[in-house]
Amino acid sequence: MHIRNLSNLECTRLLSGNRLAHLACAKDGKPYVVPIYFAYAENYLYAFSMPGKKIEFMRANPEVSLIVEERGHGREWKSVLVEGRFEELPDRIGHKRERDHAWSLLSKHFDWWEPGALKPVTPPISDHSEHIFFRVFVEQIYGREAKEV
């Protein structure tokens, strides 16, 4: 396998073309990893979340790490690692355009996008009002590609 670094442009293309990431956050030295669905736009990853452990952790410590992976042919792959900062976007401070855009991209992942936070016996969700809307500012980005030689 030949491994090469991806350019910044290749990294942001991969983020634009994918929805699923694994996000790590940490509070008081305890890390926590969960899958999330996101929509990338202009150096931010936008996402919705039910209230729960990851929101509690990110409110306490906004530093996060995310990885997005794309499988290629055979054993080929690309991955992008993001170091970023959590920012909560309450309804009252605007961001309606970003919220609607992210919701339109993400709502099709609706009933299984939250494997970690979706609680047993959660009632069906009829709209997105109970979700917390947040974004991650991309501070650092690293990408790699593995190609068969």
Added chain:
Amino acid sequence: MHIRNLSNLECTRLLSGNRLAHLACAKDGKPYVVPIYFAYAENYLYAFSMPGKKIEFMRANPEVSLIVEERGHGREWKSVLVEGRFEELPDRIGHKRERDHAWSLLSKHFDWWEPGALKPVTPPISDHSEHIFFRVFVEQIYGREAKEV
């Protein structure tokens, strides 16, 4: 979708039947997430790693979080979240049996198991002597299943 908690037995079965996890570790409040390949045995996840950031982080703070996911039919899934502690297993303190067992299970993922740590222009790896062998003691385990209703 119907969501239910998995029993401990179901969780350990899922860990036994899978190899790929996402691991989060944290140092000085900075989380870091990477994919790893592991082999489960008797309340431990065994893994190999090239030296690098995650080893540096876990040596500084052994607390880790891992998630293992299994896709089912359609949009069904199961996931197991592990809270655990990193333990490094140098050759000199034994663990040959566990090492050989883990190596035999994991060596087929050989040349792409380390998307995060595999450096561009790394020379081909001819044996496992340069890898760090470690395990994660499973302290807490949580599992969920989503089934179509």
